[in-house]
Amino acid sequence: VNLLAGEQRKEAHVKRSPTAYVPCLECGEQRFVESVAIIEWLEETHKAPPLLPQDVAQRAHVRALVEVINSGIQPLQNLQVLQHLSEDTNVRAAWMRHFIDRGLHAYQKLVLEYTRVGPYSFGENVTMADLFLVPQIAAARRQNMDLSPFARLVAIDEALRALPAFQKAAPECQPDAVL
Numbered sequence: 001v002n003l004l005a006g007e008q009r010k011e012a013h014v015k016r017s018p019t020a021y022v023p024c025l026e027c028g029e030q031r032f033v034e035s036v037a038i039i040e041w042l043e044e045t046h047k048a049p050p051l052l053p054q055d056v057a058q059r060a061h062v063r064a065l066v067e068v069i070n071s072g073i074q075p076l077q078n079l080q081v082l083q084h085l086s087e088d089t090n091v092r093a094a095w096m097r098h099f100i101d102r103g104l105h106a107y108q109k110l111v112l113e114y115t116r117v118g119p120y121s122f123g124e125n126v127t128m129a130d131l132f133l134v135p136q137i138a139a140a141r142r143q144n145m146d147l148s149p150f151a152r153l154v155a156i157d158e159a160l161r162a163l164p165a166f167q168k169a170a171p172e173c174q175p176d177a178v179l
Helices: 011-016 035-045 056-072 079-085 089-114 128-142 148-161 164-169
Strands: 024-027 030-033
Touching: 011 024, 030 035, 035 056, 035 128, 056 089, 056 128, 079 089, 089 128, 089 148, 128 148, 148 164
Parallel strands: none
Antiparallel strands: 024 030
16 A cells, blocks of 8 residues: 555555555455554464563563554654644654654663663564564654664664564565655
């Protein structure tokens, strides 16, 4: 679904996803919308590798990291929000940088509080939180943000981008990439 071409608002996609948003995952006759719901479904139907720790308190910590991005950063950068905000690209860019900066500061503070050791957001294993972090670091880079205050997050991003799954999923590797 090419967002820049407005395909998300066309009838074919709205039939799949009534919100006219992406992602929308189709598996047979089943359709799943919204990133967290899709990832939770994947976690429950594909047990390996796990994306959430077994301990319930640790699961809550990972989910908190997810929500910092899912609720506090990402939706504020959606094209629909930006178009409603202003036609002025400078206003849009300042808005995005503000919320990315605010969210990454909170995310990094929580990572430093929660994480004992390891290269990823929550230690030694890739979790749901990491799936949300990588696109936000990419968004910060697209906005030419200074990432020096986020040394821990940049290191996590580098560790994740070294993994084959993250390399295959990189936006620039997608057939419809517009960079």
